[in-house]
Amino acid sequence: MHEPIVLFEASGVLAVAKPPGLATQAPPGCASVESWARSRTTAPGAYVGMPHRLDRAVSGVVLVALSPRAARKLSRQFERRQVRKTYRAVVAVAAPPDILDACQATRDERAEWHDLVEKVPDEPRARIATDPDAAGVREAVTLARWLGPVPDAPDRGLVELEPLTGRMHQLRLQAATRGMPIVGDTLYGGPAAQLGSAVASDPRTRPIALHAWKIAWFDPDGGQPMEAEAPLPAWWPGTR
Numbered sequence: 001m002h003e004p005i006v007l008f009e010a011s012g013v014l015a016v017a018k019p020p021g022l023a024t025q026a027p028p029g030c031a032s033v034e035s036w037a038r039s040r041t042t043a044p045g046a047y048v049g050m051p052h053r054l055d056r057a058v059s060g061v062v063l064v065a066l067s068p069r070a071a072r073k074l075s076r077q078f079e080r081r082q083v084r085k086t087y088r089a090v091v092a093v094a095a096p097p098d099i100l101d102a103c104q105a106t107r108d109e110r111a112e113w114h115d116l117v118e119k120v121p122d123e124p125r126a127r128i129a130t131d132p133d134a135a136g137v138r139e140a141v142t143l144a145r146w147l148g149p150v151p152d153a154p155d156r157g158l159v160e161l162e163p164l165t166g167r168m169h170q171l172r173l174q175a176a177t178r179g180m181p182i183v184g185d186t187l188y189g190g191p192a193a194q195l196g197s198a199v200a201s202d203p204r205t206r207p208i209a210l211h212a213w214k215i216a217w218f219d220p221d222g223g224q225p226m227e228a229e230a231p232l233p234a235w236w237p238g239t240r
Contacts, residue, residue, distance in 0.1 A: 004033055007061060007228045011221040012070030015228035018062045020195075020207035024053035037064045051075050052083075055169065056205060057185070060087070060212025061230040073220035078166070084216040087161040087171060090150065090209035090237060091180035092191050110162075113142040113174045117167050125187055126168045128177055140167045142174050150237045156183065158237065160213075171210060184208035196235050211236070 004016035018024065018033055026032035037048045049071035054062055065071035077083045116129040117140045129137040141164040150156035157180065161171050172188050175181060181190035185208040195207040216227040 004036055004062070007230060008226070009066075011219050012065060012067035013074065013217070013220060013226070014064040014066055015215070016062055016064060017230035018054055018059060018212075020057055020059040020233075021205035023056045024062060025050050033062055033064065037066075047071070051078055052166070054212055055172075055210075057208045058210045058212060059207065059230070059233055061215045061228050062212070063215060063217065063228075067220075070220045074217065077217055081164060082218065084214075085163055085212065086214040087163070088147075088211045088213045088232065088236075089159050089161055089171065089175065090183045091157050091159055091175055092155060092183055093157045093180050094155070110143045110145045113140075113144055113178070115140045115174055115177065117170065117173060119168055126170075126173050128173070138167050139165060140170045140174060141165050142171060144175075153237070156237070172208070182208050182210050185210070196233060207233075209236075 002019040004018050004022070006014065006016055008015040014037065016033060023030065023032040025034045034048060034050050038046065047065070047067055049065035051063060051065055051071060051074040054060060063074060065074055116132050116137050117126050118129040118134065118137045119126050131137070143162040143164065145160040147158040147160055150158060159175070159180070163170050169188070172182055172185050176185070176188035176190065181188050183190055184193045184195050184206065186192050190208065193209070195209060211232055212230060213232065214227060214229045216225060218224065219226050
């Protein structure tokens with residue numbers, strides 16, 4: 001499994017590109033972005049904080065806090081929805097009109113997805129809630145934009161997703177609910193696919209076609225807007 005790639009580092013913030021299959025956080029002794037970040041320094045009392053996470057199967061940019069101050073500032077920005085996260089996804093579609101209805105018809109328009117979601121008890125997945133008043137039900141909001149069909153693959157489409165909330169498997173569940181499950185995401189009905197050259201025996205480490213492409217935040221020290229971008233995987237449609 002590949003290690004994260006450093007994209008940016010300043011003001012106690014480290015932005016890295018996480019490979020699919022690697023956990024953001026994990027118990028001691030297990031590989032993760034957090035353990036990798038800790039291994040970068042031998043300084044006594046070195047601080048590493050994870051203000052947000054990506055699913056293990058998802059690739060893309062993750063922010064790591066390298067000081068308590070940066071951790072507090074970033075956590076506050078996430079709580080206030082001041083951090084902007086932009087994802088790219090390859091989705092399976094029965095027919096182009098289905099996805100056009102859900103994501104709007106042009107590249108310049110974005111649909112706003114609103115759902116009430118909840119975690120499935122004792123299972124590592126989420127679902128659309130049927131009882132809005134039940135304990136644990138949360139609102140999930142995402143902006144979605146249709147980018148176009150995958151060349152030579154009429155049953156595949158490219159979408160851009162910007163979550164405004166941070167619920168468990170939010171993008172995966174909301175896309176699947178609208179008839180466009182993410183390729184490789186068999187947990188939510190997506191078609192099985194080998195993405196990249198590596199074959200993963202553990203289903204949890206198998207990549208899905210969801211990539212955290214960009215993240216924008218405010219510098220903890222100076223307050224100026226910052227942005228980091230993780231290149232799309234080599235197997236992504238149109239990257240060759």
